Amino acid sequence: MRMRFLAPVVLSAVLLAACGGGSDSKTTETEKKEASSEAPVDNSMVDTKAAEAAASKGAGLIEQKDCKTCHKVDTKLVGPGYKEVAQKYEATDANIEMLADKIISGGSGHWGEVAMTPHADLSKDDAKEMVKYILSLK
Numbered sequence: 001m002r003m004r005f006l007a008p009v010v011l012s013a014v015l016l017a018a019c020g021g022g023s024d025s026k027t028t029e030t031e032k033k034e035a036s037s038e039a040p041v042d043n044s045m046v047d048t049k050a051a052e053a054a055a056s057k058g059a060g061l062i063e064q065k066d067c068k069t070c071h072k073v074d075t076k077l078v079g080p081g082y083k084e085v086a087q088k089y090e091a092t093d094a095n096i097e098m099l100a101d102k103i104i105s106g107g108s109g110h111w112g113e114v115a116m117t118p119h120a121d122l123s124k125d126d127a128k129e130m131v132k133y134i135l136s137l138k
């Protein structure tokens with residue numbers, strides 16, 4: 001009894017899979033083409049690569065510190081989201097300098113009453129790398 005019920009179901013499932021399988025392989029083919037046409041463009045952008053390397057150094061430093069307990073990239077947590085920070089400040093030397101100092105010595109008043117804790121163990125250079133990464137997240 002059960003088999004009679006199941007047979008049409010199994011059959012249509014097989015047919016659906018066959019049709020679906022056909023269109024699936026088409027999409028993956030076009031996806032592959034798109035991906036491979038982008039690859040050479042990336043390789044030619046040497047300057048972008050250097051900038052990305054610098055940015056990822058800052059990202060790595062942020063990863064090692066306690067920053068993520070208070071900051072996220074997209075949304076406000078205890079402190080502002082990094083994208084908000086990037087929109088507020090231009091990536092000028094003066095701003096990078098000022099924000100690096102703020103990360104090291106902590107402080108409040110730019111975004112609200114809540115203060116950022118000081119990070120006295122951070123070197124100025126590392127703090128600057130972090131700021132460069134944050135300001136690259138526009």
Ligand code: HEC
Pocket residue numbers: 062065066067068069070071078079080085099102103107108109110111112113114115116117119130131134
């Ligand atoms: C205890 C929570 C906390 C931690 C940990 C923390 N922050 Fe913050 N951060 C804040 C708050 C709150 C503000 C907003 C301060 C203000 O209103 O001026 C802020 C502001 C900032 C700003 C913008 C400063 C400005 O003057 O506009 C930057 C950049 C920043 N944080 C980076 C970092 C980095 C990098 C780390 C890790 C080394 C870090 N924060 C760790 C809470 C934190």
